[in-house]
Amino acid sequence: MTIKELEGRLLKAKIELMTRSAFISTIALGMRHVITDATKTADVNGTVIRYNPEFLKGQTIAQFAGLMAHECWHVAFQHMARRGSKDHVIWNCAGDYIINFMLTKAGFEIPTGGLLNKKYDPGADWSTDSVYDDLVKENYDPDTGNLMLDLREADDGKDKEGPQLDSAITNIIVRARTQAQMSGKAAGEIPDEISRMIDKLLNPKLPWQVILNKFLDQRVKEDYSWARKNRRYPSDTYMPSLHSYGLGHLTFAIDTSGSIEDKELQEMLSEINGIQQVFNPEHMTVIDCDSVIHKVHDVDQNTDIMSLDFHGGGGTRFQPVLDYVAEHPTQALIYFTDLYGETEIEPVNYPVLWICNSDHEPATIGETVYVDHYSTTM
Numbered sequence: 001m002t003i004k005e006l007e008g009r010l011l012k013a014k015i016e017l018m019t020r021s022a023f024i025s026t027i028a029l030g031m032r033h034v035i036t037d038a039t040k041t042a043d044v045n046g047t048v049i050r051y052n053p054e055f056l057k058g059q060t061i062a063q064f065a066g067l068m069a070h071e072c073w074h075v076a077f078q079h080m081a082r083r084g085s086k087d088h089v090i091w092n093c094a095g096d097y098i099i100n101f102m103l104t105k106a107g108f109e110i111p112t113g114g115l116l117n118k119k120y121d122p123g124a125d126w127s128t129d130s131v132y133d134d135l136v137k138e139n140y141d142p143d144t145g146n147l148m149l150d151l152r153e154a155d156d157g158k159d160k161e162g163p164q165l166d167s168a169i170t171n172i173i174v175r176a177r178t179q180a181q182m183s184g185k186a187a188g189e190i191p192d193e194i195s196r197m198i199d200k201l202l203n204p205k206l207p208w209q210v211i212l213n214k215f216l217d218q219r220v221k222e223d224y225s226w227a228r229k230n231r232r233y234p235s236d237t238y239m240p241s242l243h244s245y246g247l248g249h250l251t252f253a254i255d256t257s258g259s260i261e262d263k264e265l266q267e268m269l270s271e272i273n274g275i276q277q278v279f280n281p282e283h284m285t286v287i288d289c290d291s292v293i294h295k296v297h298d299v300d301q302n303t304d305i306m307s308l309d310f311h312g313g314g315g316t317r318f319q320p321v322l323d324y325v326a327e328h329p330t331q332a333l334i335y336f337t338d339l340y341g342e343t344e345i346e347p348v349n350y351p352v353l354w355i356c357n358s359d360h361e362p363a364t365i366g367e368t369v370y371v372d373h374y375s376t377t378m
Contacts, residue, residue, distance in 0.1 A: 001057050006035050009056065009064055016065035017072075020106075022183040023190055026176035027072040042111070043150040044071040046080050046169040050152075058112065066108040071150060073099040076173055076194050077128060079151055081262060086132060092151045093142055094132035098122055102191070113148055127193050170266060171307035174198060215332070215353050215367060247281040251330040253321045255337035256312025257290035264357060265310060268336040271355070273305045275334075285330065289321050290314040296324075316341035318363075322348055339363060 010033055017025040032048045039050040049071045059067060074080070079095045097120040100110045110116060120126045120134075177198055180189055252272050256265065276284060276299070284299040290312040297308050318341045325333050325348070332351040339360035352366030362368035 001053075003035055003053065006051075006053055006056050009061060010035070010051070010068075012061050013064040013068050016061060017069060020065075020108075021069070021180075021189060023176045023180035024069050024072045024076070026179040027075055027172055028068055030172040030175060031072065031075070033068075039152075041113075041148045041150065042067055042071060043152040044074050044080075045152040046075055047172070055112075060109070062109045063111060066103055067111040069103060069108055070096075070099050070111055070114070073102065074151060075169060076176070076190075078169065078173070078197060079128065081169070082128075083151070087136075088151070089142055089149060090135050090140060091128075091132055092149050093140070094135055095128050095151070096148075097131050098126065098128050111148060122191055122193070168307070168309075171304065174306060211353075211369060215351065247279045248331045249283040249285070249329070250275070250279075250281045251285040251287065251325055251328070251333045253287045253289055253333060253335040253337070254310060255290065255316060255335070256288055256294070256310050257316040257340075258313050259316070259338055259340055260312075266306075268355075269306050269308065271336070276301070276305060281331075285328070287321055287324070288312060291317040291320075293320050293324060318342060318345055322346065322352075325350065333366075335366075339368070 014025065014028055017028050030047075031044075034048060034050045035053050035056070036050050037052060039052050041055045042049065042051045044050075049068065051067075056064065074095055077095060077098070079091070083091045093115055096115040097117050100114045100116045101118070101120055102122060103110050104116065120131050173194075177190060177195075254265065254268050272284075272286060275281070280301070284303075286297040286299055286305070286308060287293055288295040288297070288308075288310045291314050294311045295309070297303075299305060299308075316337065318335070318337075321333070321335065322345065330350060332353060333348075334353045334355060336355045336357075338358035339354060339356045339362075340358065343364070345364050347365055352363070354363045354366055354368040356362075356368055356370050359370075
């Protein structure tokens with residue numbers, strides 16, 4: 001069977017998924033699919049699924065669709081990013097047990113040699129984490145020679161890495177849930193574990209109305225208009241309501257240095273997304289920076305903030321951003337960082353709010369707000 005013929009089968013497998021799952025098929029369509037000898041069976045790193053041609057030759061179209069769905073569920077569960085320091089093999093197996101149970105319950109054919117144990121039913125409150133803990137407790141000793149280990153790190157120059165990879169994965173998952181919701185099947189198709197993760201990514205944790213109102217104070221121009229009040233009030237009751245906070249141009253700096261983890265980057269973006277939704281600034285600029293400025297993103301209401309690409313990974317210097325903002329006037333600079341950069345910072349003539357997720361001493365200029373991984377307050 002030629003590569004061209006295998007690519008034809010790959011297309012048929014995608015079509016099969018489209019007829020069965022809006023959520024998973026959207027993820028599949030957002031991935032790059034590569035047929036290569038570089039993998040023994042199949043694997044995924046978050047945005048790229050690789051298939052071994054010899055392995056595919058032994059799979060029916062139904063099994064191919066099940067294999068593709070299996071890899072896409074790894075993406076949906078964010079198994080690559082969530083592993084942390086857990087044992088790679090056992091974590092991979094834990095994810096496979098959860099996914100393959102779901103696939104068989106949904107009527108899919110699981111990949112040849114796929115792990116399956118009826119004990120690990122997600123409907124019985126099993127999750128990847130709890131299965132992993134159970135396997136460790138039982139001294140699970142997998143036969144690595146026959147396992148399909150398919151969780152792959154971004155390990156070659158063609159793959160996205162770090163924050164860029166994490167943002168791409170988030171964008172794929174969020175888009176897939178949106179498609180599933182539009183199809184009316186999201187409630188029964190998407191596990192609660194994944195829905196909670198998506199909500200956590202999209203919903204800001206900081207009380208921005210309190211923080212920004214306090215910080216900007218008189219800089220926020222209130223614009224009251226007569227509009228119908230909350231539904232709790234009588235239908236003929238009208239009260240003056242805050243139509244717009246009148247925020248002009250806000251600039252955000254995202255510290256993408258090596259000391260900032262991918263999860264923290266996603267939390268930073270979630271907070272900026274929250275500010276956009278709550279305050280509706282006229283213009284927003286998001287700066288990708290470590291010791292230098294890598295990219296300046298112009299953001300409007302049509303911009304998907306969670307899908308912005310970021311680079312970095314070096315050291316931290318604040319002055320390049322401060323100098324840039326001095327030359328590009330803004331209402332305020334909001335800098336997300338752990339503050340592990342230079343200690344001598346030149347004064348500026350615009351307001352600076354530092355959102356710090358470490359116990360570093362406050363910045364020498366502006367106001368510093370301390371957060372615990374963007375989940376607690378000042």
